[in-house]
Amino acid sequence: MRASNLYAPTLRNTPAEAEIVSHQLMYRAGMIRKVAGGMYTFLPLGWRVIRKIEQIIREEMDAAGGQEVMMPIMQPAELWEESGRWAAYGDEMMRIKDRHGRNFCLGPTHEEMITDLVRDEVRSYKQLPLLLYQIQDKFRDERRPRFGLMRSREFIMKDLYSFDKDIAGMNESYKKMYDAYTKIYTRMGLEFRPVEADNGAIGGGHSHEFTVLADAGESNIVYCSKCDYAASDEKAELKPIAMPSEAAEPLSKIATPDTNTIEAVVNLLKVPVEKTIKAVAYQTDTDELVLVFVRGDHEVNEVKVINQLDGALELRMADEEAIKSVGGYPGFMSPIGIKEGTRILVDATVMNMSNAVAGANEEGYHYVNVNPKRDFTQESIVITDLRMVREGDPCPHCGAGLNMTRGIEAGQVFTLGTKYSKAMGATFLDENGKEQPLYMGCYGIGVGRTMAAAIEQNNDEQGIVWPRAIAPYEVVVVAVNAKKADQLEYAEKVYAECQKAGLDTLLDDRKERAGVKFKDCDLIGYPVRVVIGPKAIEEGQIEIKVRKTGEVFTVAYDEYLLKVQELLNNL
Numbered sequence: 001m002r003a004s005n006l007y008a009p010t011l012r013n014t015p016a017e018a019e020i021v022s023h024q025l026m027y028r029a030g031m032i033r034k035v036a037g038g039m040y041t042f043l044p045l046g047w048r049v050i051r052k053i054e055q056i057i058r059e060e061m062d063a064a065g066g067q068e069v070m071m072p073i074m075q076p077a078e079l080w081e082e083s084g085r086w087a088a089y090g091d092e093m094m095r096i097k098d099r100h101g102r103n104f105c106l107g108p109t110h111e112e113m114i115t116d117l118v119r120d121e122v123r124s125y126k127q128l129p130l131l132l133y134q135i136q137d138k139f140r141d142e143r144r145p146r147f148g149l150m151r152s153r154e155f156i157m158k159d160l161y162s163f164d165k166d167i168a169g170m171n172e173s174y175k176k177m178y179d180a181y182t183k184i185y186t187r188m189g190l191e192f193r194p195v196e197a198d199n200g201a202i203g204g205g206h207s208h209e210f211t212v213l214a215d216a217g218e219s220n221i222v223y224c225s226k227c228d229y230a231a232s233d234e235k236a237e238l239k240p241i242a243m244p245s246e247a248a249e250p251l252s253k254i255a256t257p258d259t260n261t262i263e264a265v266v267n268l269l270k271v272p273v274e275k276t277i278k279a280v281a282y283q284t285d286t287d288e289l290v291l292v293f294v295r296g297d298h299e300v301n302e303v304k305v306i307n308q309l310d311g312a313l314e315l316r317m318a319d320e321e322a323i324k325s326v327g328g329y330p331g332f333m334s335p336i337g338i339k340e341g342t343r344i345l346v347d348a349t350v351m352n353m354s355n356a357v358a359g360a361n362e363e364g365y366h367y368v369n370v371n372p373k374r375d376f377t378q379e380s381i382v383i384t385d386l387r388m389v390r391e392g393d394p395c396p397h398c399g400a401g402l403n404m405t406r407g408i409e410a411g412q413v414f415t416l417g418t419k420y421s422k423a424m425g426a427t428f429l430d431e432n433g434k435e436q437p438l439y440m441g442c443y444g445i446g447v448g449r450t451m452a453a454a455i456e457q458n459n460d461e462q463g464i465v466w467p468r469a470i471a472p473y474e475v476v477v478v479a480v481n482a483k484k485a486d487q488l489e490y491a492e493k494v495y496a497e498c499q500k501a502g503l504d505t506l507l508d509d510r511k512e513r514a515g516v517k518f519k520d521c522d523l524i525g526y527p528v529r530v531v532i533g534p535k536a537i538e539e540g541q542i543e544i545k546v547r548k549t550g551e552v553f554t555v556a557y558d559e560y561l562l563k564v565q566e567l568l569n570n571l
């Protein structure tokens with residue numbers, strides 16, 4: 001490809017709407033253009049990156065036994081009604097009607113579609129295991145699309161679905177995909193961590209997110225300083241904190257005016273925050289009231305709360321009327337005296353507290369000397385891990401301190417079990433001729449999101465610094481002054497030789513100033529730049545620059561190709 005023919009409109013200024021580095025640089029490097037909120041056109045350079053990412057994914061999916069299919073984007077409502085997700089999925093689903101009034105959606109995911117496909121054809125254990133995947137556009141009506149490809153309404157996803165005869169087979173498929181994802185992100189040259197994650201609305205069993213480490217990441221992840229434990233902050237397991245044992249003092253109620261926050265209680269009573277119990281009241285999407293109690297210096301992990309509530313998809317802060325209806329009072333709550341039948345969740349650490357301070361369910365009053373094991377009606381509460389992890393918390397596996405960093409979720413692997421197969425009647429006949437539900441797994445990679453994550457991790461003040469494997473071109477050959485026939489001819493010769501050697505090469509033959517070309521090279525992020533200028537003509541010396549390190553090498557013509565190959569192999 002010649003740059004004179006390449007549609008790559010670069011920009012010197014950053015668009016005002018582009019908030020994060022990847023969005024800014026993809027715009028400036030002429031890789032994407034906005035169509036509408038959360039919808040983008042990929043220009044040639046951007047599409048080359050996408051296709052290279054897809055190719056790596058395809059190779060590893062095929063190597064792991066996957067078979068590529070292509071399912072419709074538009075899905076009939078009937079399939080989603082079978083699984084129970086048509087009503088439950090929420091406003092993110094883009095729903096449409098055809099001319100006959102039948103309901104469809106633009107697929108946000110394809111569990112229902114793939115289950116429908118397989119249930120009609122797979123009837124025997126002899127056809128299992130089965131791994132089917134596609135790379136296709138997905139649609140989700142994000143409330144606030146932002147950050148370019150990181151959170152968009154239309155996006156490219158690879159989704160693979162596994163079908164097995166039992167749990168052991170499902171877990172084997174899961175391990176295959178876990179290993180394949182590790183190879184994919186390693187081949188792309190990205191720094192990443194697989195972290196334990198929550199399945200969210202998709203349902204199912206255990207899950208790992210493949211997280212590309214980057215400061216702009218929307219995910220907080222924790223990892224152990226000594227063992228291989230890593231998890232999202234939403235998923236991180238926390239064991240109860242041991243507290244010093246004390247002789248239990250008599251429970252009493254005291255006046256605490258104007259103390260509807262933990263800070264105010266601590267200041268008034270001069271007690272350590274670790275001796276206070278915090279209440280947070282929620283209502284679910286079905287209006288059920290849920291009261292959650294954690295130690296005063298801890299934060300509630302709402303994902304852990306939702307996971308304790310069968311059927312709940314969302315939480316909102318409870319209104320005052322709902323709280324008072326069960327005998328509570330906002331800002332002054334504890335489980336003591338709450339109406340029987342109320343959903344009460346208590347963090348396990350709270351149960352280790354002695355002589356603590358908690359609300360008295362009356363405005364302006366708190367209980368002191370609260371001993372939860374004595375004072376809480378344990379038959380009426382659920383005791384579990386509910387708190388949000390903090391840096392330094394002990395690792396649940398080895399006890400060492402946990403570190404925190406930020407990352408971008410680029411892929412995720414799930415076990416689904418029989419959630420969809422049972423709901424949709426996807427069964428097979430086992431070795432004994434008995435009908436059994438299929439065991440499923442789901443494995444997704446956000447292709448555009450991976451592209452954005454790669455840029456977030458690999459950039460500098462000049463622009464993008466692409467890893468070789470997914471760069472739009474590996475090598476750019478620049479004719480310093482393309483108006484001079486001898487330089488252009490020399491550059492064309494080098495360009496042809498690089499192509500013949502199997503290098504993915506671009507020739508910058510534009511009749512632009514050298515400075516403009518060099519700035520574009522750095523902005524777009526080609527891994528290696530080969531410069532053909534006066535030295536090449538007069539002395540047979542070719543300049544080679546490595547984008548990642550900034551190193552510049554001057555080599556003789558008969559050595560340049562080996563040098564370029566050597567430099568690329570070391571990237």
